[in-house]
Amino acid sequence: MLTTIGFDADDTLWQNEAFFRLTQDRFADLLADHADPDHLHDRLLAAERRNLGHYGFGIKGFTLSMIETAIEVTDGRVEASVIAELLATGREMLRHPVELLPHARAAVTALAADYRVLLITKGDLLDQERKLAQSGLGDLFHGVEIVSDKTAAVYARIFARHATQPDQAMMVGNSLKSDVLPVIEAGGWGVYVPHGQTWALEHADEPADHARFHSLPSLETLPDLVGQITHNHHP
Structure with a gap:
């Protein structure tokens, strides 16, 4: 669950x-x-x-x-x-001012009501802290993890720190290489939300036939997907 x-x-x-x-x-x-x-x-x-x-x-x-x-x-x-x-x-x-993507606030808000919601990001510490503060989403997250790289081991450590088994965890992001594949490798769920522009060093192939992989056109339907997975896997 x-x-x-x-x-x-x-x-x-x-x-x-x-x-x-x-x-x-x-x-x-x-x-x-x-x-x-x-x-x-x-x-x-x-x-x-x-x-x-x-x-x-x-x-x-x-x-x-x-x-x-x-x-x-x-x-x-x-x-x-x-x-x-x-x-x-x-x-x-x-x-540069922060420009939220469509449905970002609504998706995080909806999920934060029933789940532990984490921000897990790579990048410069000061820059990511600034963007989170400016985004107005900071208070919605139960934890913020700014990491130097995203690997299966890094995700496993983060989930453990938040008392979460890997199969209870989902990661949502626009990078197959960083947000999806390593989480699935760690035993979690990976949700790919493509963005029109992705850095060349983040390209990877979809694990299309993997049971814990999903792809969504935007964050709009993410709360519904999470609800379905929770419902389907409820004991």
Whole structure:
């Protein structure tokens, strides 16, 4: 029987990837004389992948990866003014107002009445705390877990900390790689709510025929799905 519902934050409850895309466009404009946009995008993605182990997930690591790529593609000749501009775009992203996605507030509110509701997110600690505070959803969550990565072991530890057996837990998010597959591996339920834009490093294949996997077009029908699963598995 489900007792605990975990929610991802970025691009599940509020917009995120769209701001990264806009910043990447600005990055491509700034370096247009040195590299075409596709080549630049590939180099930036390679830098992000390389740097995940050093910087983790989030805007600060993304900003440093942009600067590193700018130095690389210009053979070290990038102007200081371009570096300053990239730092400014990173700060802008960190100040961006929170835009809740459709049905986010209603879904969390409805489920918080009957279940333990957790926010489980990767990213920069200060940035995620700021977004949660600005979202107005903070008081609805029974716990907030800001983690450096999302693996089956991490989810198992979180569920245990909240006195939840894995088969009593569900995770809801827009990333198959981070929000769905590791939770199913840990013994829980994974609900995939696709977002139009997902970071290339989060792509994975759906476990389409898995009994504890569900896909929903939006958060609107999530409370109904949770109710059905609870009802069907009630002793």
